[in-house]
Amino acid sequence: MLGKFFVKMLLNGVFIVPLLMYVTQATLIEALFGSYAFSIVSYIAIDQLLLRLTxxxxxxxxxxxxxxxxxxxxxxxxxxxxxxxxxxAIIAIVFGIIEYFVHIYFQKDKGKIGRTSFDDN
Structure with missing residues (x-):
């Protein structure tokens, strides 16, 4: 579970942070905070709960x-x-594209992320 979380954070750091800095006047710290705070919320709410149910x-x-x-x-x-x-819209769509592939990666290992199992066995 922790490895998948780090993959998600790495991908968002590589794509979303520079994109935020490019399209806005965000500093590196602001872009990191914005991207990583959302990634944490998204991982808990969507990747760990919603992805399992839908x-x-x-x-x-x-x-x-x-x-x-x-x-x-x-x-x-x-x-x-x-x-x-x-x-x-560009940032949201790029985030969605990243998440689409992250979800595929998460769903490959059915033992760790299934519809009924929340454990890491």
Whole structure:
């Protein structure tokens, strides 16, 4: 479970952090905080719960919608990065593409992430 979490954090750090810094005036620390805070929430709520109950498509769609809402609220209330709708949509879609493949990776090992098992055996 911890290895999968680190894979998710690594991928988001490689793709989302530079993208946030490119499309906004975010500093490295702000981009790291924004990306990793959302990754933690997404991992717990979507990857560990929703993905087990539904499928990859639903979990990825929820990831995209949640990413759009999260980064909009983060920009609106905390960092004032001056997102445009297009920039927010691009970040949410890139996050969704990453999550689609992360979900496939998570679902390959049915013993560790199944619909009824929450343990790491």
């Amino acid at each position: 499928g990859n498509g639903v979990a990825t769609l929820v990831d995209v919608v949640l990413a759009f809402a999260y980064f909009w609220m983060l920009e609106k209330f905390f960092f004032h990065w001056s997102f445009t709708f297009t920039n927010l």
